[in-house]
Amino acid sequence: MIRKITEGFSPKHYLVELILGLIAVFGFYLIIAWSSYSPFDSAWSVSGYQPEIINKAGKLGAWVVDLFFTFFGDVGHLLPFLICITPIYFIRTKRVDSLTWTRFSLRMFGFVTFMLGATALCALLLNNTPYHLAGGVLGGSLVKHLFPVMGKFGILLFGVALTVLGFVFCSGASLIRLLVAFYNWITMQNERPASPENAQPNGEEFTASTETERAENETAISAPAYNDSSSVHISGLETAQEDKTAPINADMLEKFDAYDLGADQNLPHVSIAGDDYSYDDEAQDARHVAEQSGLRPAFIQNGASNAAETADMFASDDSDSVHIPEVKLMPSTDTRQTANPLSAAGVVEPVEVMGKIDKKPTALFERIEEELDDDAELAAQFAQQEAAREQARQIKAQEMGISLAESPTESDALPGLRTISIDQAIALFGDHKAPEKPTTDMPSLDLLDQHSSQTVNVTESELRATSQRIEQRLRDFNVKATVKDVLVGPVVTRYELELQPGVKASKVTSIDTDLARALTFKAIRVAETIPGKPYIGIETPNAKRQNVYLRDVLDSETFRNSTALLPMALGKDISGKPVVIDLARTPHLLVAGSTGSGKSVGINTMILSLLYRVKPEEVKFIMIDPKVVELSVYNGIPHLLTEVVTDMKKAANALRWCVDEMERRYQLLAKLRVRNIEGFNERIDAYRAEGVVIPDPLWKPSDSMDTTPPILERLNYIVLIVDEFADLMMVAGKQIEELIARLTQKARAVGIHVILATQRPSVDVITGLIKSNIPSRIAFTVVQRNDSRTILDQNGAEALLGRGDMLYLANGTTELMRVHGAFMTDDEVNRVADDWRARGKPNYISSILESSEEDEADNEEGYGASDGDELDPLFDKAVEVVSSTGMTSTSFIQRRLKVGFNRAANIMEQMEQQGIVSEMRNGKRELLVRNTSSDY
Numbered sequence: 001m002i003r004k005i006t007e008g009f010s011p012k013h014y015l016v017e018l019i020l021g022l023i024a025v026f027g028f029y030l031i032i033a034w035s036s037y038s039p040f041d042s043a044w045s046v047s048g049y050q051p052e053i054i055n056k057a058g059k060l061g062a063w064v065v066d067l068f069f070t071f072f073g074d075v076g077h078l079l080p081f082l083i084c085i086t087p088i089y090f091i092r093t094k095r096v097d098s099l100t101w102t103r104f105s106l107r108m109f110g111f112v113t114f115m116l117g118a119t120a121l122c123a124l125l126l127n128n129t130p131y132h133l134a135g136g137v138l139g140g141s142l143v144k145h146l147f148p149v150m151g152k153f154g155i156l157l158f159g160v161a162l163t164v165l166g167f168v169f170c171s172g173a174s175l176i177r178l179l180v181a182f183y184n185w186i187t188m189q190n191e192r193p194a195s196p197e198n199a200q201p202n203g204e205e206f207t208a209s210t211e212t213e214r215a216e217n218e219t220a221i222s223a224p225a226y227n228d229s230s231s232v233h234i235s236g237l238e239t240a241q242e243d244k245t246a247p248i249n250a251d252m253l254e255k256f257d258a259y260d261l262g263a264d265q266n267l268p269h270v271s272i273a274g275d276d277y278s279y280d281d282e283a284q285d286a287r288h289v290a291e292q293s294g295l296r297p298a299f300i301q302n303g304a305s306n307a308a309e310t311a312d313m314f315a316s317d318d319s320d321s322v323h324i325p326e327v328k329l330m331p332s333t334d335t336r337q338t339a340n341p342l343s344a345a346g347v348v349e350p351v352e353v354m355g356k357i358d359k360k361p362t363a364l365f366e367r368i369e370e371e372l373d374d375d376a377e378l379a380a381q382f383a384q385q386e387a388a389r390e391q392a393r394q395i396k397a398q399e400m401g402i403s404l405a406e407s408p409t410e411s412d413a414l415p416g417l418r419t420i421s422i423d424q425a426i427a428l429f430g431d432h433k434a435p436e437k438p439t440t441d442m443p444s445l446d447l448l449d450q451h452s453s454q455t456v457n458v459t460e461s462e463l464r465a466t467s468q469r470i471e472q473r474l475r476d477f478n479v480k481a482t483v484k485d486v487l488v489g490p491v492v493t494r495y496e497l498e499l500q501p502g503v504k505a506s507k508v509t510s511i512d513t514d515l516a517r518a519l520t521f522k523a524i525r526v527a528e529t530i531p532g533k534p535y536i537g538i539e540t541p542n543a544k545r546q547n548v549y550l551r552d553v554l555d556s557e558t559f560r561n562s563t564a565l566l567p568m569a570l571g572k573d574i575s576g577k578p579v580v581i582d583l584a585r586t587p588h589l590l591v592a593g594s595t596g597s598g599k600s601v602g603i604n605t606m607i608l609s610l611l612y613r614v615k616p617e618e619v620k621f622i623m624i625d626p627k628v629v630e631l632s633v634y635n636g637i638p639h640l641l642t643e644v645v646t647d648m649k650k651a652a653n654a655l656r657w658c659v660d661e662m663e664r665r666y667q668l669l670a671k672l673r674v675r676n677i678e679g680f681n682e683r684i685d686a687y688r689a690e691g692v693v694i695p696d697p698l699w700k701p702s703d704s705m706d707t708t709p710p711i712l713e714r715l716n717y718i719v720l721i722v723d724e725f726a727d728l729m730m731v732a733g734k735q736i737e738e739l740i741a742r743l744t745q746k747a748r749a750v751g752i753h754v755i756l757a758t759q760r761p762s763v764d765v766i767t768g769l770i771k772s773n774i775p776s777r778i779a780f781t782v783v784q785r786n787d788s789r790t791i792l793d794q795n796g797a798e799a800l801l802g803r804g805d806m807l808y809l810a811n812g813t814t815e816l817m818r819v820h821g822a823f824m825t826d827d828e829v830n831r832v833a834d835d836w837r838a839r840g841k842p843n844y845i846s847s848i849l850e851s852s853e854e855d856e857a858d859n860e861e862g863y864g865a866s867d868g869d870e871l872d873p874l875f876d877k878a879v880e881v882v883s884s885t886g887m888t889s890t891s892f893i894q895r896r897l898k899v900g901f902n903r904a905a906n907i908m909e910q911m912e913q914q915g916i917v918s919e920m921r922n923g924k925r926e927l928l929v930r931n932t933s934s935d936y
């Protein structure tokens with residue numbers, strides 16, 4: 001975990017930087033003194049005869065430099081430079097943050113060792129005169145004392161060893177790494193063509209090309225120059241704190257205060273307990289269950305402080321016993337949880353489960369015996385609590401108008417227990433009673449859980465090491481590339497590499513699995529292009545992924561300031577920026593991914609973001625959910641045109657209704673001579689502004705009991721969501737495909753948008769026809785490359801990490817955007833749906849789910865389903881109609897022959913089999929013969 005932001009603003013940080021700055025200035029002063037040094041000046045070891053000081057730095061400068069030369073001889077020349085440069089290096093590389101007393105002492109020790117070795121070597125190897133000791137007093141004394149013992153050769157070896165060791169300790173550089181870097185530099189240098197471009201230092205080359213982008217959102221950290229990677233720019237390390245959208249809550253402030261800079265300098269690896277469930281799903285589940293029941297283990301509330309308790313738990317003390325931390329189960333402080341009937345009634349007393357297990361068995365038994373003695377007391381307490389609970393239930397039941405006594409049928413199977421109806425059970429123990437009518441215009445973000453921000457658990461040196469490993473492994477595969485930028489995101493880190501001229505990006509893509517194995521990553525994804533940069537990207541999973549929460553995304557500037565008509569938040573991109581798309585422009589979306597990859601959570605994210613921005617008068621939903629449990633939570637919200645459809649036969653009717661509605665809307669547009677829904681609504685508004693209204697021009701007296709036509713109103717948008725449309729395809733294959741094709745081809749202009757999701761990314765479900773009409777697609781993780789190609793027409797989804805990790809292909813582009821989907825719990829979805837339910841009731845249109853009269857007639861006649869080889873009795877007539885008019889659409893036949901859609905579609909299929917019309921291409925069929933009716 002990196003705490004750079006908080007450290008960066010601490011007083012200690014400023015103080016250390018100030019001191020280092022002063023030292024650097026002093027070093028600069030000494031450089032001036034060194035450059036104008038004259039042996040004729042009076043100083044520490046000499047007294048000059050001339051009164052005037054020659055040295056530009058005055059008497060002090062002359063004195064200090066002389067001191068250096070006297071004590072350290074020729075090595076003294078280095079000191080002014082070291083004193084000036086070292087602090088600058090520490091400030092620039094932000095190493096101040098990791099400077100502790102231990103590190104400082106270690107480095108000073110290294111420095112002293114280095115000086116000892118270097119002065120000894122100088123004294124031994126360079127010329128000494130009576131007026132000038134090449135190793136100064138220090139080196140001279142060392143050689144003088146050691147010479148009788150070790151001889152010249154011994155001192156030489158000893159001096160070299162001290163110098164090298166001292167350098168390593170002092171600089172913190174790894175000797176082996178330096179050698180490897182040197183080797184790499186030599187080999188790369190040789191293979192690099194001597195172009196003027198390459199002659200430039202890497203850092204400059206990169207800075208020039210991407211300066212503007214980086215200025216916008218990256219915090220570049222200049223690196224120590226140890227190899228080519230020195231020009232690597234790392235950004236995103238401070239994402240968590242930088243994220244202005246991340247809410248700050250009391251918990252965070254507490255942690256911020258409690259954070260001890262001194263103790264935590266070494267980039268602590270402690271994460272906030274319960275924040276990250278990626279590696280602790282069980283704990284998450286346990287917490288969830290506890291929260292559900294209104295009880296919350298104390299350790300969840302205590303967060304990080306519990307780490308210490310946990311450590312204590314496993315450490316045995318003097319008394320040779322293991323302390324189990326006291327765990328209290330207490331009612332949640334979360335006000336929402338008090339909706340629980342028991343806690344609402346105040347019945348749940350804090351139950352303490354405490355224990356101290358002695359390692360010695362006898363002690364344990366003694367404790368058990370003692371506790372058994374207390375049994376009677378416990379039983380009494382339990383009975384008391386039961387009575388209190390029962391009372392609470394009665395109160396609750398009374399409040400909700402349920403009579404528990406009305407249905408006290410004692411269960412035969414479980415004597416002593418009563419059977420109550422499912423509604424009563426839900427009402428009695430349901431988490432949420434119907435909320436009161438909200439006063440705000442739109443749902444509040446407080447309905448969504450707030451989460452403290454998480455931090456990136458990776459250090460700069462780890463990133464540099466991985467960069468080097470990537471370069472090295474690529475070189476093993478004969479790919480010469482240099483890491484230029486590193487972008488640390490919430491879930492993955494992207495290493496952006498510059499390929500040597502002539503190396504194809506596809507070469508890296510083709511070895512991605514081998515590379516992942518060689519680098520020991522679960523999977524890596526190669527982005528062959530990075531918009532705006534001449535690099536390729538290698539995306540590796542972070543050791544610890546952060547969760548992207550829906551509330552954070554909806555609370556972001558991007559979402560709040562979005563001018564989209566139908567804004568849908570997806571999650572955050574690779575650098576942690578919120579991603580919001582406009583369904584009105586998308587205009588239809590295909591979502592696919594293997595089971596458990598996060599599709600349903602993704603669909604819920606889209607629906608919730610719409611529910612946070614659009615009113616029922618503006619947007620209506622039709623939801624089709626073969627899985628029954630995924631979308632039924634939205635039943636009863638005022639945005640629904642019909643209850644969530646779970647029966648696939650009715651779902652086909654709903655699709656047909658959408659097509660009819662589309663046609664009706666087109667006719668309306670034509671009557672008003674406008675081209676799209678925006679134009680239509682503007683026109684209606686303009687009429688209203690003029691104080692006039694117009695009657696519905698499509699109304700027929702037979703349409704309703706009214707004698708006058710209804711007033712033409714603004715059209716609302718309709719979003720059709722199908723979660724698992726493979727099931728729909730199974731019921732009525734071709735016809736569904738055709739209906740979807742028609743909708744996706746034309747419905748955009750009349751404000752009908754389709755979101756199709758499936759967990760079967762195979763070509764028989766995501767057919768060419770469907771794909772060609774839905775250019776915007778989202779792929780969650782899939783099992784194999786083929787599936788990825790089926791969804792996106794390119795590889796990549798097979799290398800995703802699951803749990804909401806997705807690739808988004810926007811309409812009209814070929815570039816994939818990696819997005820980490822936002823997450824929300826079922827409870828959150830329930831709360832938002834409840835909120836809307838409390839605001840108003842839906843006006844269900846019953847005809848949406850009904851089959852048309854013709855269809856029913858067809859079904860009765862037996863034409864609903866495919867009739868095998870037998871031609872439809874109306875087949876000849878249909879051929880005549882088609883060949884004489886040249887019109888080959890199913891709805892045309894439906895209208896002309898006055899048959900239901902199913903039957904018309906069957907006839908069309910029969911005509912295709914007979915070679916009269918072509919198969920459907922891009923939603924159209926071609927007429928293959930003309931005026932052939934007589935043949936049939």
Ligand SMILES: Nc1ncnc2c1ncn2[C@@H]1O[C@H](COP(=O)(O)OP(=O)(O)OP(=O)(O)O)[C@@H](O)[C@H]1O
Pocket residue numbers: 547548593594595596597598599600601602759803804805820821822823
């Ligand atoms: N954005 C996310 N962040 C974190 N975890 C997620 C995210 N999305 C999904 N998950 C995790 O993955 C699990 C499966 O998600 P989900 O039910 O949406 O998958 P699915 O693709 O719809 O599966 P299925 O097709 O079987 O219904 C969730 O229970 C959740 O734990």
